[in-house]
Amino acid sequence: MRLALHTLCLLFLFSSCKTPEARRPVSIxxxxxxxxxxxxxxxxxxxxxxxxxxxxxxDSTHTYITSETGFWYFYTKKDTVSTITPQFGDIVTFDYNVKDLGGTVIYSQQELNTITYRIDKEELFLGLREGLKLMKQGEMVTFLFPSYQAYGYYGDDNKIGTNIPLIAEVTLNTITKESTTEN
Structure with missing residues (x-):
């Protein structure tokens, strides 16, 4: 009887154990x-x-330059003497306006006021952030940004909608080097 019970237990044990099977995903x-x-x-x-x-x-009156990051620009006022451009952490002040590609003003310079910005340490849309790094103090530049360099899919939650390419006319007023602001 004991042998039959052991045999029955072993038979039950081997029949109930099998190797795990991989589960198939519900959706692919x-x-x-x-x-x-x-x-x-x-x-x-x-x-x-x-x-x-x-x-x-x-536009036959301006010479456009293509940036390395995917936007275009031309100089309205260019400094050919200075070599100083803003670097990471420098503080710049600038004025600008924003237009659509048809030339309709979205934000005027008066609406935006003069902006004080610490290069790459504060929020600013990608194209303008990169464009400022190309400028010298006193220069005036017009940038043409595809939407992925501007406000992209989300817009600015105000006047700029989804996927709107922009024109920004920027005047770089001052550059304060980071080393002179630290003490």
Whole structure:
């Protein structure tokens, strides 16, 4: 009887234990949403850049420069003597206005007032942050930013909507080097 009980227990033990099986996912993610989003953003960027190129091609009075980070600009007033541009942590003061690509003013210089900004240590939209680093004190520059260099998908929650390329006319008033502000 004891042998039969042990045999029955062993038989039960071996029949109830089996190797674990991998569970199959409930849904399969193919990455198609991400790929579609990437394609939409590439198409949007291409359309915006084509609009900007059209503006550049139709403007024979200015010489446009393409930045390394993906925007275009020209000098209204250029300093050919100084070599000092703002660096990380420097404090700059500047005035600017913002227009859409059609030239309609979104924010006037009077609305925005003079801005005091510490380079790369405070919030400012990407294109303007990079554009200021190219300027010298006293220069006036007009920047053309595709939306991904401006306020992008979210806009500014006020006057600038989703995916709006911008023109910013900027005057860099002063540059205060970081080393002179630390004590």
């Amino acid at each position: 993610k193919s990455g198609s949403f991400i790929n579609e989003s990437i394609n939409r953003n590439k198409e949007l960027a291409a359309r915006e850049e084509a609009r900007i190129q059209k503006i550049i091609n139709e």
